[in-house]
Amino acid sequence: MTSPDHGTPVDVTLVGGGMICHDQLLPSLYHLQRLGLVRxxxxxxxxxxxxxxLAEAEGIRSAFPGHSFQPVPDYTRNPDAKDPDGYRQVIDRMEPRQVVFLATPDALHYDMARYALQANQHVLCVKPLVQTCQHAVEIEQLAREKGLFVGIEYHKRFDRRALLARREYRDGRYGEFRMGEARMIESWYYRHSNFQNWFTCDAYDAFTYVGCHYVDQVNFITGLRPVNVSVIGIKGTFPNGNEGFLWATGRVIFENGGVLNVINGLGYPDDGAGTNDQGITLFCDDGKRGAVIKHNDQFRGVEYGFVKPAGDGALFRYVNPDYLKLVPWMGDGLKPVGYGYESIEALVQAAIRVNRAGGEEDSEAALSGRQGAIEAIDAKGLIATPANSWMNELVTEAARHSVLNGGVAVDIQYEPQPQVCVPL
Ligand SMILES: NC(=O)c1ccc[n+]([C@@H]2O[C@H](COP(=O)([O-])OP(=O)(O)OC[C@H]3O[C@@H](n4cnc5c(N)ncnc54)[C@H](O)[C@@H]3O)[C@@H](O)[C@H]2O)c1
Structure with missing residues (x-):
């Protein structure tokens, strides 16, 4: 173990169990268990x-021999059990200051995060943390009072190209951001998944789902805050008959006047090499020269054609080894590599670091030690926390108002307090 954050490992309760748990969270947490960070x-x-x-997913089982998790509901005892509140009993049984990792549909995050914090647990959460800025501020205050860490999983921040661009932008190598465009078009087949139950017009749209990644990335790289958002959505029908904004385009104006246009959708062809389409271009200048940051986040230079297709049947793919792949290593099975894994590792390490700063105690001194560690993580700005990334909730809130009102432009103000200014 080489991690400087190696302290007492934490127990983790992962709430959700859907696609993101299969593709990223469970493989990452199993590997952290191997490394001694997760108990x-x-x-x-x-x-x-x-x-x-999830427990029986063959790709995960064979990559992590000997690893398993405690299932709730316990499918071995009752394969038909259903319990939307089961997470509460599990959290109630946890020792203090362990980790609850939320990977449920966005609308559930607020209640679940509050429940976990009140039960004295650190909270890690898939993006977005919550759906309004007010809720983000509440979560931040509750966590701060109790000396608990809340981290939001914006894994694109851990992509090396985003980290490099952040460093160089902040060294003044590009001047100032002026105009940019980004796109993230997810696969068509997502329409057939569980998404059809929660990706509905009243609660969601394609911009809110994935556009937020690139808005966050502009802020992560440049430090600029968004001040105006407008989103136009195109409705479509899921196979179960529910309506969703399956396509959306957003325009975000930043505080220096720079503008980012983003297109999003659930529509990348299932037979495409993709398996999605994504990337960002930021044009910048210093008044004397133009500059550009251009990331092709889809085609990362790897093309594989197969004689033996995998489960999805594809015979040719662009492969993205940078997000998360399971590869051979010196240990048993396979290990996860990529920014998808590194993001989870950083989040779990942060919770351990906060615990270490307070020791095992419940004293005032221990609390202020933990609070100090949280402030340092907030200030570093690499991991998204409620304190350093609530502008994402402002954007979501503004975007939701806009998309439901024909694309009206919605201002965001930061003084005297952060809020979305809904047009009258
Ligand atoms: N790029 C990213 O950062 C990224 C990618 C995918 C998903 N996500 C986020 O992850 C979350 C989940 O997405 P997903 O793709 O896994 O969706 P999904 O629909 O595949 O999974 C959601 C899971 O939550 C479970 N769930 C619902 N209510 C629950 C409850 N009361 N208690 C416990 N579990 C409950 C559902 O059964 C389902 O298995 C969303 O917030 C989404 O925005 C982020």
Missing amino acids: DLTVCSRTAGTVRA
Whole structure:
């Protein structure tokens, strides 16, 4: 173990069990268990069937021989069990200052995060943390009072190209951001997934789902805050008949007047080499010269054609080894590599670092030690926390108002307090 954050390992309760848990969170947490950062792992979902599918996923089982998790509901005892509140009993049983990792649909994050914090647990959460700035501020205050860490999983921040661009932008190598465009078009087949139950017009849209990654990335690289958002959505129908904004385009104006246009959708062809389409271009200048930051986040230079297709049947793919792939290593099975893994590692390490700063105690001194460690993580700005990234909630809030009102432009103000200014 080479990590400077190696302290007492934490128990982790992962709440959700869907796609992101399969693709990123569980493989990463199993590997952290191997490395001694994670102790006991529980996965809790609404239905026993979801937990079972995750537990029995062959790709994960063979990559992590000997690893398993405590399933809730326990599908071995009742394969048809359903319990949307099961996470509460699991959290109630946890020792203090362990980790609850939320990977449920966005609308559930606020209640679940509050419940976990009140039960004295650190909270890690897939993006976005919550759906309004007010809720983000509440979560931040509650966590700060209790000396608990809240981290939000914006894994694109850990992509080497974003880290490099951040460093160089802040060294003044590009001048100032002026105009940019980004796109993230996810696969068409997502329409057939569980998304059809929560990606509905009243709660969601394609910009809110993935546009936020690139808005966050502009802020991560440049430090500029968004001040105006407008989003136009195109409605479509999911196979189950629910309506969603399956395509959306957003325009975000930043505080220096720089403008980012983003297009999003659930529509990348299933037979495309992709398996999605994504990237960002930022044009900048210093008044004397133009500059550009251009990231092709889809085609990373790897093309594989197969004689033996994988489960998805594809015979040719662009492969992205930078996000998360399972590769051979010196240990048993396979290990996860890429920014998807590094992001989870950084989040778990942060919770351990906060615990280490306070020792095992409940004293005032221990609390202020933990609070100091949290402030240092906030200030570093690499991991998204409520304190350093609530502008993302402002953007989501503004975007939701805009998309439901025909693309009206919505201002964001920061003084005297951060808020979305809904047009009358
Ligand atoms: N790029 C990213 O950062 C990224 C990518 C995918 C998803 N996400 C986020 O992750 C979250 C989940 O996405 P997903 O793709 O895994 O969706 P999904 O629909 O595949 O999974 C959501 C899971 O939550 C479970 N769930 C619902 N209510 C629950 C409850 N009360 N208790 C326990 N479990 C419950 C569902 O059963 C389902 O298995 C969303 O917030 C999404 O925005 C982020």
